[in-house]
Amino acid sequence: MHTGPTLLDRTLLDRTLADRTLADRTHTARRGRHPERFDRRVPGVPRRQSVERRRLGAPETGEPRRSHRADPGLARYDEVAAGAITHALRVTFQRTQRGYVNPATHFASSDTSVDRPAMGLRLRLKSNYDLSGFHGQSRVILQALKTYGLLVADNGSNWFITGTADARWDDSDLNQLKAVPGTAFEVLDTGPISTG
Secondary structure, three states, rough: EEOOOOOOOOEEEEEEEEOOEEEEEEEEOOOOOOEEEEEEEEOOOEEEOOOOOEEOOOOOOOEEEEEOOOOOOOOOOHHHHOOOOOOEEEEOOOOOOOEEEOOOOOOOOOOOOOOOOOOOEEEEOOOOOOOOOOOOHHHHHHHOOOOOOOOEEEOOOOOEEEEEEEOOOHHHHHHHHOOOOHHHHEEEEEOOOOOO
């Protein structure tokens, strides 16, 4: 499991507060040990969307449900430094299936294997997983994974948790997360998988 500013999935989310948009820039790589510097190899114009809250209907009834931010799930240094993350974190997998579960609205694969995770799939660190051997930033992140879990949000490196770029992340601390096996997570049933 990876996290922090390494951005192995080659995605950089740029928020522009002035025009309230979010740009998803693919093929972005971290340069050296400075997460605030990026090489941008971005063909064309980045995909932009509003960061205003949006309402999605429940799949069964179409009734409005809770609003979601356009940039949910990033591990933010300030939250970790304060001692608690109070939301689910986004995670990527190299291969996903041609399907999605709410709150996701699309799939990103043509693979029909049910053994692959669907976009929007929620995973949670099992409640009996012992955190006593972990400390620092990793301990805060792992507690959030027990409480709020992970949402499959993109294709990328397996078990990659995306964090905001911040020079204060401690890579050696975050390396503790690599010791947590995938078998320590459970899949939560959040509804049917949509394929169309």
